[in-house]
Amino acid sequence: MVHTFPMQQICANAWCKQIFEITDEDLAFYDKVSPVFGDKKEQIPPPTLCPQCRSQRRMAFRNERNLYSRKCGLSQEGMVSIYSLDKPFPVYGSDAWYGDGWDPLSFGREIQWDQPFFVQYQALQRVVPRLGLIGVLNENCSFANHLWHSRNVYLSFDMGFCEDVLYSYATYHSQNLIDCAFSRNCELSSNLLDCTKCYQSSHLQDCEGCQDVHFSFDCHQCNNIAFCWNLRGKKNHVFNKPVSAEEFQAVLQDIRSGSFVMLQKHLQAYTGDVLQKAIRKAHHNLHCEDCRGDYLLHSRRIRYCFDCETSDDLAYCNRMDEKIVSSMDLDNASAAELAYEGTSIAGHRISFCNASYDISNSNLLYCDTLIACTDCFGCIGLKRKQHCILNKQYTKEEYEALVPKIIEHMQQTKEWGEFFPVEFSPLAYNETVAQEYFPLTKEEVLQRGWKWRDQKDEISKVEKVIPAAKLPDSIEDIPDDILNWAIECEATKRPFRIVKQELDFYRKMRLPIPHFHPDERHRRRMALRNPRRLWKRPCGKCGKEMETTYGRERTETVYCEACYLKEVY
Numbered sequence: 001m002v003h004t005f006p007m008q009q010i011c012a013n014a015w016c017k018q019i020f021e022i023t024d025e026d027l028a029f030y031d032k033v034s035p036v037f038g039d040k041k042e043q044i045p046p047p048t049l050c051p052q053c054r055s056q057r058r059m060a061f062r063n064e065r066n067l068y069s070r071k072c073g074l075s076q077e078g079m080v081s082i083y084s085l086d087k088p089f090p091v092y093g094s095d096a097w098y099g100d101g102w103d104p105l106s107f108g109r110e111i112q113w114d115q116p117f118f119v120q121y122q123a124l125q126r127v128v129p130r131l132g133l134i135g136v137l138n139e140n141c142s143f144a145n146h147l148w149h150s151r152n153v154y155l156s157f158d159m160g161f162c163e164d165v166l167y168s169y170a171t172y173h174s175q176n177l178i179d180c181a182f183s184r185n186c187e188l189s190s191n192l193l194d195c196t197k198c199y200q201s202s203h204l205q206d207c208e209g210c211q212d213v214h215f216s217f218d219c220h221q222c223n224n225i226a227f228c229w230n231l232r233g234k235k236n237h238v239f240n241k242p243v244s245a246e247e248f249q250a251v252l253q254d255i256r257s258g259s260f261v262m263l264q265k266h267l268q269a270y271t272g273d274v275l276q277k278a279i280r281k282a283h284h285n286l287h288c289e290d291c292r293g294d295y296l297l298h299s300r301r302i303r304y305c306f307d308c309e310t311s312d313d314l315a316y317c318n319r320m321d322e323k324i325v326s327s328m329d330l331d332n333a334s335a336a337e338l339a340y341e342g343t344s345i346a347g348h349r350i351s352f353c354n355a356s357y358d359i360s361n362s363n364l365l366y367c368d369t370l371i372a373c374t375d376c377f378g379c380i381g382l383k384r385k386q387h388c389i390l391n392k393q394y395t396k397e398e399y400e401a402l403v404p405k406i407i408e409h410m411q412q413t414k415e416w417g418e419f420f421p422v423e424f425s426p427l428a429y430n431e432t433v434a435q436e437y438f439p440l441t442k443e444e445v446l447q448r449g450w451k452w453r454d455q456k457d458e459i460s461k462v463e464k465v466i467p468a469a470k471l472p473d474s475i476e477d478i479p480d481d482i483l484n485w486a487i488e489c490e491a492t493k494r495p496f497r498i499v500k501q502e503l504d505f506y507r508k509m510r511l512p513i514p515h516f517h518p519d520e521r522h523r524r525r526m527a528l529r530n531p532r533r534l535w536k537r538p539c540g541k542c543g544k545e546m547e548t549t550y551g552r553e554r555t556e557t558v559y560c561e562a563c564y565l566k567e568v569y
């Protein structure tokens, strides 16, 4: 068959119908990852959904930050979990889940030829115990999920190698931070976004190597500056103008007043002035070769990816931790090769899988939460197993004969080549990352046949609930008693608490008590980043057409890389 590439396809989702392209590179990849049993290759067909709908479908299987208190189904110990009490399956704490006190194969079942595969998979999903939280090698961390190698971390998600970090996201190798995201090697700071090697600073975005820098955007190797943009190697600057050391100290004293009213004034100057005046580069990619996308680091030959590092030959991937090679359609992967359509995965030749973070996984299809497994199909919660289907053990010969028959069955039911549909997620749509990147109303979610959960905050016993606006303005006037109160968020009315570690930090750094719920703070922070979409627009300087994550309607000054480098360096 001869195609003229790229192939045009209409997204099969009735509410989308977007036209998308399937390139010859895409087709070569589907062929390359198609599994082989005996000497027959089971061809993975091109996708029927557009890249955005594919990403949304995968994200609907990942809950990062909606946590619930419950009991471990095995040990009965109290625990925190990403699964609310109303989920049908048992939920185990890490020790119980990884231990030998239960046998996932005891839930095994025969494949039925008169039912779609996904329906049988869902029946299995309803009974197999699930892991309550994801993360290992942490010490004294609570309300943290997708966390690795960390200590004293609280209400933070998708991070590693952190110590004394609170209310943060996607941050690594850092200490003493509050309210940070996508930052690394930072210390003693708050409200950093996409920052590297920053110290004793606050409210920074896209900054690097800064010390005592506040309310600034895209400044590198600076110290003692505030309300600045696009500066390199400067000190004692305010609003991009040089000031004396004494003048800077006076500004710093204001910033460190500990007053919420002052903070609002400073934030207004930052968003209304600094962020408007800054020159933006079309993308945030660094040390990349032949890459299309944004927030890419040390990567090569990447198409339409966002937030990826040290990865090669990828397309349609988001949040690739490191060393992802020759893969497509992944969200949140690390150390993976020849992986396709997956979320929260690692390993070799992993397609259509969820929550299987183990680099020794290989040859997995349609699996969920598998550890050190190879050659498994449609399994949930297995450890160190091979040749299993729907949690039932087979011999190698049986496995290799049966899987092609299941694939043939799935071709007839139009399931083969598709990731699990959103309605088969064990989570409600609004509990998942999908709601962050593809927000929908309850009505829209229910209309699509997906699940919605009416969320109610669980706040343990408090002395009183105080509206944020009624808090004393200055950190100096906040009594220790606040640890026994709940604060009602000024924007969402959701109650939230202050913890001791946090209060100590605010007092030490002379910062006011936040008036917004941690989720609202996260939402506002993420809104400052560029969306995971690419547009064509002319460079604000030379007029040359460029590809950028700044939408055409946005009013910031956006330059192509060449013009930006000429202007800023």
Ligand SMILES: [Zn+2]
Binding pocket: 011, 012, 013, 016, 017, 018, 049, 050, 051, 052, 053, 054
């Ligand atoms: Zn679509």
Ligand SMILES: [Zn+2]
Binding pocket: 539, 540, 541, 542, 543, 544, 559, 560, 561, 562, 563, 564
């Ligand atoms: Zn230009």
